[in-house]
Amino acid sequence: MEGVRCWVLVLAILSSASTLCSADLQLNTNLQPTSIIDNVTETLLVRCTLEGSNNDAVAAQSLTLSFKKPSSVSPKEHVSVERNGVPKLSSDIENRASVGGSINTDSLTASFLNLEFNTVSCADVGNYTCRFTYLNGTSMTMETSAEVSGTSRPGRIEVRHEPVKPKYTVGEDVTLHCEAKVSKPAGEWTWQRLEGEVWKPYTNGVSQGKPALVTDCAYFRNTSLVYRIATEEETKFRCIINNDINNSMETSINGEVNGGQPLIISPVLVMLAILSATWR
Known part of the structure; x- marks a missing residue:
């Protein structure tokens, strides 16, 4: 052995x-x-x-x-x-x-x-x-x-409003959407609102989707902001990827009172009001 x-x-x-x-x-x-x-x-x-x-x-x-x-x-x-x-x-x-x-x-x-x-x-x-x-x-x-x-570097940012209107009634909710390829590793979305001449962080009603790998070196991601119209004046927002101003997109919304419908006064009613005042 x-x-x-x-x-x-x-x-x-x-x-x-x-x-x-x-x-x-x-x-x-x-x-x-x-x-x-x-x-x-x-x-x-x-x-x-x-x-x-x-x-x-x-x-x-x-x-x-x-x-x-x-x-x-x-x-x-x-x-x-x-x-x-x-x-x-x-x-x-x-x-x-x-x-x-x-x-x-x-x-x-x-x-x-x-x-x-x-x-x-x-x-x-x-x-x-x-x-x-x-x-x-x-x-x-x-x-x-x-x-x-x-x-990859962030791609072109797409912005849309929901619902789509030229103006929104004061008190109405509008949702702002931003979406783009957000590079790899996946970038983070943030929102800002223009106050006077200064852009300030805005977090109310903000949400962010999970990143999805769309190519072998790029992620896609979306974000949204729900805003209740508070004034007739124009309000400006912008969404930013990784807080880089070079990867941001600005959008604005306009409000109006009572849906912007003018008060219609009948000429007959005006005449009756004048006659009533005269008879008195």
């Missing part, structure tokens, strides 16, 4: 030694930049490289780069290069990206695969995985991944 255990140990050591040859090589996934800003970041470079000591026993077969969006179930191959071949680019990104790379059979560490986007959007946020396939007595692979995150 001791002899059997010894042979098992020797076989285990030999097995480990055969895999250590390939372990001298390291596969890297490099990103530049690692985070994009939607509609701001212009380019994205993803690079697959090998480093370490070359091993004559390892015969390189291919380098591939796949991509998986956060909302996707499975990854999709973006680019690849085969031994003695030219790099190939997926048709769905060929109009906005370029590829370069090769398998160097003389020096594995000189092998590489590049994917460069010249137009970047939220569609490129996700996980990029480099995979190296090679022969070392049998077909083997190694892979490594890197993540591209994404953020």
